[in-house]
Amino acid sequence: MKNVFRTLPLLVLVILLTTFRAQAQSGTPTGTTTVSVTIGPQAGLTITNSSTSLTAGGSNFSLFSGTTALNYFVRTNATGGSGSITMKVTSDFSPTGGPSVASPLSPADALTYTCTVASPGTACSGTQTASTSSQTILATFGADAHTSTGGSTASANWSLANDAKYKTGTYTSTVTFTISAS
Numbered sequence: 001m002k003n004v005f006r007t008l009p010l011l012v013l014v015i016l017l018t019t020f021r022a023q024a025q026s027g028t029p030t031g032t033t034t035v036s037v038t039i040g041p042q043a044g045l046t047i048t049n050s051s052t053s054l055t056a057g058g059s060n061f062s063l064f065s066g067t068t069a070l071n072y073f074v075r076t077n078a079t080g081g082s083g084s085i086t087m088k089v090t091s092d093f094s095p096t097g098g099p100s101v102a103s104p105l106s107p108a109d110a111l112t113y114t115c116t117v118a119s120p121g122t123a124c125s126g127t128q129t130a131s132t133s134s135q136t137i138l139a140t141f142g143a144d145a146h147t148s149t150g151g152s153t154a155s156a157n158w159s160l161a162n163d164a165k166y167k168t169g170t171y172t173s174t175v176t177f178t179i180s181a182s
Contacts, residue, residue, distance in 0.1 A: 043083055043181035045072040046151075056162050064160040068175070073151040074120070076141050076181045083141035083181035085121065085154060089132045091174035097167035099160055102132040109161045111173075113138075118152040120145040127159075130175070141181065 047070050054064035076083050089101045089111070104110045111130040117123035121139035128136050139154055156175075 039075075041076050041081060041083070041181040043072070043074045043179040045070050045085065045177060045179045047177065052158065054158055054160055061162045061164060064158075064162055066158050067155050068158065069153065069155045070177060071151045072121070072139075072154055072179055073147050074141055074145055074179065074181050075147075076143055076145040078144045081141075081143040081145065081182055083145065083179065084137060085117075085139040085177060085179045086135035087130070087138055087156065087175050087177045088135050089130050089173055090176045091172075092132050093171040093173040095169065095171065098169060098171035099163070099166060099173075101130050101173065105163055105165055109163050112159045113156040114159075115139060115154070116157060117154040120147060121152065121154060123154075135178065138177070145181075 047068065049067075049069055052066045052068045054066040056062050056064050070085075072085060074083055092101050093099045099109060099111065101111050112127050113130060114127055115123035115138050117139040121141055123139055124137045130136060138156055
């Protein structure tokens with residue numbers, strides 16, 4: 001009787017292993033699934049220099065100039081797609097007494113820029129005037145526009161009059177860039 005109790009657990013283990021093995025082999029040995037993905041328009045940008053200093057050239061009262069560089073990524077719809085990089089002065093120069101985007105001392109004192117944009121974007125044309133009230137264009141994209149994995153480059157090349165009426169001091173302003181794609 002002692003031997004029966006010793007071999008009974010071993011017998012139960014053999015039956016269980018045989019049952020599990022039979023169940024594992026009774027199913028289909030392969031299976032499939034369908035993997036799908038929907039690729040939509042997408043856009044992003046990175047400002048390369050988070051601070052842009054405008055500096056004057058060597059002659060008296062020459063224009064202040066500087067460049068804000070950025071790297072952008074875009075994918076637009078193949079049919080009817082479009083997109084843009086816009087910018088807006090979200091905080092005018094402060095403190096008072098210096099340049100102003102919203103209220104320049106004269107039209108010649110406006111903060112202006114030109115655009116440089118690598119493919120697939122199209123740069124703005126000519127000299128643009130920065131604004132605190134509306135978005136202004138840096139670049140546009142057409143249908144089926146795609147940057148490489150590393151993105152593409154663009155820049156706003158700033159120009160500001162060096163008006164003798166400005167009070168001495170350091171003046172700062174904030175410009176917000178926005179990219180979109182559809």
